[in-house]
Amino acid sequence: MSVDRDILQLARPEILALKAYQSAREEFVGGAREMILLDANENPYPSAVNRYPDPMQKELKQKLGKFKQCPPDQIFLGNGSDEVLHLLMQIFCVPGKDKAVILPPTFGMYQVCADINGVETIAVPLTARFQLDVLAIEATYAQQPKMIFIPSPNNPSGNCFPQEELLTIIENFPGIVVLDEAYVEFTANASLLNRLDEFPHLIIVQTFSKAQGMAGVRLGMCYAHASIIALLNKLKAPYNLNVLTQKAVMRQLDRQDEVGREVAEMLAEKNRIITTLEGLALVEEIFPSDANFFLLRVADSERIYHQLLEEGIVVRNPSKQVHCQNTLRISVGTPLENDMLLAAFNKINRS
Ligand SMILES: Cc1ncc(COP(=O)(O)O)c(C=O)c1O
Structure with a gap:
């Protein structure tokens, strides 16, 4: 206490x-008796959203x-x-x-x-x-x-x-x-x-x-x-x-079973992307990730950020934050989006 x-x-x-502001009906709805609600100046004709x-x-x-x-x-x-x-x-x-x-x-x-x-x-x-x-x-x-x-x-x-x-x-x-x-x-x-x-x-x-x-x-x-x-x-x-x-x-x-499956797929995809990116000369370091995104370090994040944009891919460039110089933060997408990300990185790596 x-x-x-x-x-x-x-x-x-x-x-x-x-x-606090008090909604008048709060204490009267949800009980056994169906109440007629004339307290809140709503449109009474039913739709999915006519009531507060x-x-x-x-x-x-x-x-x-x-x-x-x-x-x-x-x-x-x-x-x-x-x-x-x-x-x-x-x-x-x-x-x-x-x-x-x-x-x-x-x-x-x-x-x-x-x-x-x-x-x-x-x-x-x-x-x-x-x-x-x-x-x-x-x-x-x-x-x-x-x-x-x-x-x-x-x-x-x-x-x-x-x-x-x-x-x-x-x-x-x-x-x-x-x-x-x-x-x-x-x-x-x-x-x-x-x-x-x-x-x-x-x-x-x-x-x-x-x-x-x-x-x-x-x-x-x-x-x-x-x-x-x-x-x-x-x-x-x-x-x-x-x-x-x-x-x-x-x-x-x-739908939590489905959410669980989606999470598992995102994590598997994250591992796939990281394993592939780690093999590229362009990528200096990928930091350990417990999320559905990861941070990687390159030599020139500004340049790669813009090259990815030219390939139609938006990532985050947090390089102005402390300890994040020359990093990019990349979210895991669908398998197809991830394939396109990897193709773009391969192309940039060759250029
Ligand atoms: C650490 C953290 N907290 C909260 C949020 C935002 O969550 P919401 O969409 O619920 O506002 C984000 C979104 O990027 C986040 O990274």
Whole structure:
């Protein structure tokens, strides 16, 4: 219980005091009696979308909770992880005062969220082999950072961080730890979702945009202590997840065997691409990947980036990020797309 109070002490007082927008019908629908809904000025003629969505996504959270073995009151659903990250920063960081730790090279959205919310970041670069610099991270604790954002597997390097090191950080960090597991389905390394109850200040973010194949519907998930979820629910836009998204995700949860097969195929394809690229003189190094993309180093990434564009292939050039000079980040495509990628690399290698 004292733990609950501690996490709430990390939240901004105005967020704690906030009174959420209340949808009038929430307490009356879903019961035994079919109600006539004349409370929200909707068009009453039925279609798939004439009614506002369930603001708390109860049915979807039940189903997702069963799939993830997580109680619904520890789940928040957002319009992509992007919304989740923004809300978390708004809850915990006082603009112009609080600080957040980021670990570059890292997912760019953390810095964008910090900039939008007027939050100073403390950047602790990974090592040149894209590993956590735990001592340097611990050295930031003297500045009392409010949050730390750790993507594992990391984007853009693709590797997972060792679980013991993650746990060391989680155990000792003075604020909120956001562990972004956007690519977790691609790795044999375990999610820390089943350790949530041990760490009330740990927040795990996952997404339907990657392995689940639903980037277009925008669903980000956040798993955390129920008191953090309650704050997220207070802060979010009342109808942040539309009806179509909720339905599509319900259906996708019934297709998990197929998703598993797609993930296995993407991983096999990743190994095929890497094995072939490793044989090319052009490719200097391919970094270990636990995701559906990989980072490779070449002599001149700018030139190859543009040559791939000429072949009709778009990859990412993260070379401006720390330790990423002359690298390209490449996502795994369909087998046919991957064949075309390899053909393009072969052509560039010969030129
Ligand atoms: C580490 C990481 N987190 C989150 C996301 C974004 O997820 P969403 O589509 O749910 O906003 C990405 C997308 O590239 C990512 O790499």
